[in-house]
Amino acid sequence: MHQALAQRFRDALPTGPDHVSLRLVEIRTQALMVRNDIVQPPSASEDIGILVTVHEAGGQGYAATPDLSSSGIAAAIARARAWAIESARFSLVDTAKLPMPSPSGEWRSPIESRWQDVPVAERIERLRAVCAAAATDERIINREASLLITDTTSLRITSDGGEVFQHNQATGPELSVVAHANGDTQQRSFGGGRGAVRQGGAEVLDFLGFDASPERVTREAITLLEAPDCPTGNMDLVLAPDQMMLQIHESIGHPIELDRILGDERNYAGTSFVTLDMFGTYKYGSDLLNVTFAPDVSTELASYGWDDDGLKAERVTLIENGLLMRPLGGTVSQNRASVDGVANARACSWNRPTMDRMANLNVEPGDSSLDEIIGGIERGVFMHTNTSWSIDDSRNKFQFGCELGQEIVDGKLGRIVKNPNYRGISASFWRNLATVGDRSTMGIFGTPFCGKGEPNQVISVGHASPVCHFAGIDVFGGAA
Amino acid sequence: MIPSQFEALVAAIPSLLPEGMGFTAYGAGEESDFVRFNHAKVRQSGSVSQGALTLRVIDGRRHATTELGLSADLEIDQQRLASAIGRLLETVACVPEDPHLLLSETVENTHQSDPTPAPDAFAITNSICAAAEGTDFVGIYAGGRQWRAFANHLGQRNWFDSTSFLLDYSLVHSKDKAVKTSIGGKQWSDAQLAASIAQAKVQLEALDRPSRTIPPGSYRAYLTPAAVAEIFELVGYGGFSAQAQQLKVSMLHRLAAGEASLSAAISVTEQTDRGLGPQFTPDGFIKPGAVPLIAEGASASGLISPRSAVEFGLEHNGSDASEFPRALSMSGGDLDATEALERLGTGVWVSNLWYLNHSDKNAARFTGMTRFATFWVEDGKLVAPLDVMRFDATLYDLFGDDLEALTATTELMPSASTYESRSTDFIEVPGALVKALPFTL
Numbered sequence: 001m002h003q004a005l006a007q008r009f010r011d012a013l014p015t016g017p018d019h020v021s022l023r024l025v026e027i028r029t030q031a032l033m034v035r036n037d038i039v040q041p042p043s044a045s046e047d048i049g050i051l052v053t054v055h056e057a058g059g060q061g062y063a064a065t066p067d068l069s070s071s072g073i074a075a076a077i078a079r080a081r082a083w084a085i086e087s088a089r090f091s092l093v094d095t096a097k098l099p100m101p102s103p104s105g106e107w108r109s110p111i112e113s114r115w116q117d118v119p120v121a122e123r124i125e126r127l128r129a130v131c132a133a134a135a136t137d138e139r140i141i142n143r144e145a146s147l148l149i150t151d152t153t154s155l156r157i158t159s160d161g162g163e164v165f166q167h168n169q170a171t172g173p174e175l176s177v178v179a180h181a182n183g184d185t186q187q188r189s190f191g192g193g194r195g196a197v198r199q200g201g202a203e204v205l206d207f208l209g210f211d212a213s214p215e216r217v218t219r220e221a222i223t224l225l226e227a228p229d230c231p232t233g234n235m236d237l238v239l240a241p242d243q244m245m246l247q248i249h250e251s252i253g254h255p256i257e258l259d260r261i262l263g264d265e266r267n268y269a270g271t272s273f274v275t276l277d278m279f280g281t282y283k284y285g286s287d288l289l290n291v292t293f294a295p296d297v298s299t300e301l302a303s304y305g306w307d308d309d310g311l312k313a314e315r316v317t318l319i320e321n322g323l324l325m326r327p328l329g330g331t332v333s334q335n336r337a338s339v340d341g342v343a344n345a346r347a348c349s350w351n352r353p354t355m356d357r358m359a360n361l362n363v364e365p366g367d368s369s370l371d372e373i374i375g376g377i378e379r380g381v382f383m384h385t386n387t388s389w390s391i392d393d394s395r396n397k398f399q400f401g402c403e404l405g406q407e408i409v410d411g412k413l414g415r416i417v418k419n420p421n422y423r424g425i426s427a428s429f430w431r432n433l434a435t436v437g438d439r440s441t442m443g444i445f446g447t448p449f450c451g452k453g454e455p456n457q458v459i460s461v462g463h464a465s466p467v468c469h470f471a472g473i474d475v476f477g478g479a480a
Numbered sequence: 481m482i483p484s485q486f487e488a489l490v491a492a493i494p495s496l497l498p499e500g501m502g503f504t505a506y507g508a509g510e511e512s513d514f515v516r517f518n519h520a521k522v523r524q525s526g527s528v529s530q531g532a533l534t535l536r537v538i539d540g541r542r543h544a545t546t547e548l549g550l551s552a553d554l555e556i557d558q559q560r561l562a563s564a565i566g567r568l569l570e571t572v573a574c575v576p577e578d579p580h581l582l583l584s585e586t587v588e589n590t591h592q593s594d595p596t597p598a599p600d601a602f603a604i605t606n607s608i609c610a611a612a613e614g615t616d617f618v619g620i621y622a623g624g625r626q627w628r629a630f631a632n633h634l635g636q637r638n639w640f641d642s643t644s645f646l647l648d649y650s651l652v653h654s655k656d657k658a659v660k661t662s663i664g665g666k667q668w669s670d671a672q673l674a675a676s677i678a679q680a681k682v683q684l685e686a687l688d689r690p691s692r693t694i695p696p697g698s699y700r701a702y703l704t705p706a707a708v709a710e711i712f713e714l715v716g717y718g719g720f721s722a723q724a725q726q727l728k729v730s731m732l733h734r735l736a737a738g739e740a741s742l743s744a745a746i747s748v749t750e751q752t753d754r755g756l757g758p759q760f761t762p763d764g765f766i767k768p769g770a771v772p773l774i775a776e777g778a779s780a781s782g783l784i785s786p787r788s789a790v791e792f793g794l795e796h797n798g799s800d801a802s803e804f805p806r807a808l809s810m811s812g813g814d815l816d817a818t819e820a821l822e823r824l825g826t827g828v829w830v831s832n833l834w835y836l837n838h839s840d841k842n843a844a845r846f847t848g849m850t851r852f853a854t855f856w857v858e859d860g861k862l863v864a865p866l867d868v869m870r871f872d873a874t875l876y877d878l879f880g881d882d883l884e885a886l887t888a889t890t891e892l893m894p895s896a897s898t899y900e901s902r903s904t905d906f907i908e909v910p911g912a913l914v915k916a917l918p919f920t921l
Binding site for chain 2 (some may be wrong): 045087263455478
């Protein structure tokens with residue numbers, strides 16, 4: 001099918017444009033859930049279509065269609081050309097001076113155990129067992145065990161001979177329980193809203209220990225119900241990798257996206273406190289902060305071989321010993337800003353154009369064990385699993401909440417506390433990074449739900465991090 | 481897609497199903513143009529044609545669903561449909577009976593069609609760039625035709641199509657200071673655009689003054705309808721869901737249980753009869769024209785999907801499975817909007833809020849940021865723009881004891897959301913004068 005499509009595309013190519021690309025995307029999903037031991041109606045989706053992008057007369061245009069026939073491709077090229085020519089005199093980007101990559105190659109997610117070999121009945125039985133095992137206490141009033149499998153193939157063909165095929169499969173198990181008593185409700189989950197999602201097949205569930213998750217998740221939910229509120233005050237804060245994921249995403253990832261810095265997102269997702277002159281000079285965090293764009297981490301959610309504009313994906317250090325080195329910007333943004341970036345121009349599907357996305361953005365490990373981190377803290381809170389996030393337009397003033405907190409007193413972990421929240425300012429928060437966990441404390445997480453762009457897009461991102469310790473942070477609990 | 485094409489597509493379904501099995505089919509699609517602007521120039525422009533059919537196969541109380549992308553070629557789509565039904569039958573065979581299944585068994589055919597032709601996006605782009613010249617204009621034009629359709633094995637047919645556009649934009653003053661607004665409707669008007677930009681330019685002048693930073697603390701405040709809309713969009717995220725209320729994870733579960741109340745000035749209705757979106761659900765239920773959700777500060781109802789109705793012994797009220805409001809309308813009060821500044825006296829004028837989220841859902845406590853244009857006001861006059869501030873408040877305070885007045889006029893704001901496809905949702909709310917908005921950072 002792909003070769004026939006490529007031939008139809010090449011047959012339809014006009015002679016006028018500087019560059020034409022066709023991106024085919026086919027996405028298949030399956031969503032299964034067992035809730036309170038009742039199998040919810042299974043749902044699936046199958047979608048396929050193409051997006052044609054044309055650079056001509058200095059302008060650019062796109063057209064997205066599910067019509068893969070010769071006439072459909074020709075019509076899409078014609079519509080994209082018309083947009084390019086019509087908008088050329090108003091174009092923000094002079095595409096005549098924009099060399100687009102045209103690589104050829106193939107990339108695939110690592111899959112050890114194919115979902116095709118696991119019957120739907122077997123998948124459902126596994127969820128039923130997890131859901132049933134979560135019925136540990138009558139105060140647990142809701143139990144949801146679910147699985148989301150997403151299979152994406154893409155083919156990018158260009159007018160100058162490039163052809164890249166990529167296959168990505170992601171598996172996201174989740175167990176979420178609600179505990180309620182005496183007017184209070186507490187929720188605990190396996191991954192914090194599908195944060196435990198990985199590339200790979202059925203082996204992901206085994207690797208993550210999903211089947212054994214009910215014991216911990218339900219025990220902690222009941223403990224939270226009986227726990228005191230998180231203390232309030234300025235104290236040390238330790239973040240587990242499943243909260244570091246969110247912290248990295250919101251207060252490093254988005255602020256250093258080049259399209260935000262260039263102003264594209266000011267009407268929607270926002271601007272950035274980071275400006276172009278900061279790269280190479282700005283101290284983003286303490287000397288312990290090292291952040292990489294890492295599209296090469298096996299099983300991390302946003303690993304790939306090339307971005308959707310055809311740029312080869314390679315690991316790049318963005319923040320080195322606290323110093324901001326490079327933004328998250330793909331081919332178009334790099335050209336606009338005259339700076340080096342990374343291969344992160346991506347689109348959520350065939351019906352949307354590319355823009356700068358953070359993909360895998362990771363904090364590199366330090367050299368402290370968890371015991372050493374906790375042992376060095378006189379008073380603080382260790383927070384796990386994101387549940388609430390809010391940050392300003394410029395990605396500076398933030399407030400984040402977690403599912404579970406644990407007090408740290410005189411170098412020891414103490415009581416579980418509920419409703420843990422903290423707030424800070426990105427520009428100073430990372431400079432308070434006091435200790436970075438070693439490789440043994442690392443966790444790989446991600447989310448399929450990062451929203452951005454006009455028209456809007458939701459895309460998958462991955463974030464790996466060790467446990468991190470921040471000094472002097474404003475921490476507080478609930479309103480009760 | 482037109483009704484006859486949809487009919488041709490679904491006509492083949494019964495012959496592909498074993499005897500005795502039923503189906504529901506929900507179609508949705510659009511032919512849309514999107515133009516993204518930055519610095520009053522075109523950043524990206526293009527067109528998207530897409531459609532999908534969500535097909536549910538029903539065998540007694542066993543059922544499963546697949547959403548199929550449509551190719552626009554009937555023959556190809558019928559082939560895809562046949563393959564998908566084969567897979568659905570395999571799935572249906574291995575699921576147990578669903579005790580919460582509730583199907584629409586009363587055939588109610590509806591037809592809402594809009595003859596307005598699609599807007600000329602090329603001409604509109606030219607008009608926008610010309611009108612925005614000399615400003616720092618950033619935003620999105622989205623327009624075109626959309627359709628929704630429903631069919632089932634009982635012969636029910638529902639159709640909705642609409643032509644609309646929305647230009648959602650900001651005129652940026654500097655950094656994060658801007659005037660954000662939108663114009664929308666069915667037929668484009670250059671005069672409407674010119675008036676909108678002229679008004680935004682006037683408002684922009686208020687941002688010329690040096691900005692001021694105020695310390696954290698509680699301040700008297702006026703929230704414009706756009707700011708109030710942000711708050712009730714957060715409330716809508718699970719707040720009115722019958723399932724969330726029953727499971728005590730709704731922000732409003734205490735209100736729903738009668739354990740808490742809002743100001744008697746607060747009345748909120750799901751107002752489907754405004755007619756911006758389809759009046760049927762993806763399950764084929766006809767939505768009531770209006771569903772009161774909060775009446776004079778007390779809970780009136782949740783949004784009840786068919787599944788929740790069965791599970792919790794309630795009567796469903798036209799909500800889809802998400803139990804999100806699609807047409808949230810809040811009653812106005814008695815404050816003349818033109819007197820809001822004077823009534824505020826000294827305090828904070830909040831044009832826009834941003835990035836709201838819960839900080840303690842049990843207590844209906846939430847946090848968020850001011851955005852774009854917030855002003856310090858003294859003696860009823862704008863004194864200075866304020867730098868962005870974080871607030872943390874409970875709904876029961878802000879729209880309870882601390883609510884002083886709601887404006888008599890309300891503002892209807894079509895959703896600018898284009899996730900997956902253009903939304904047909906809207907929210908309509910008044911402005912709110914509050915005694916205390918607690919800023920924390």
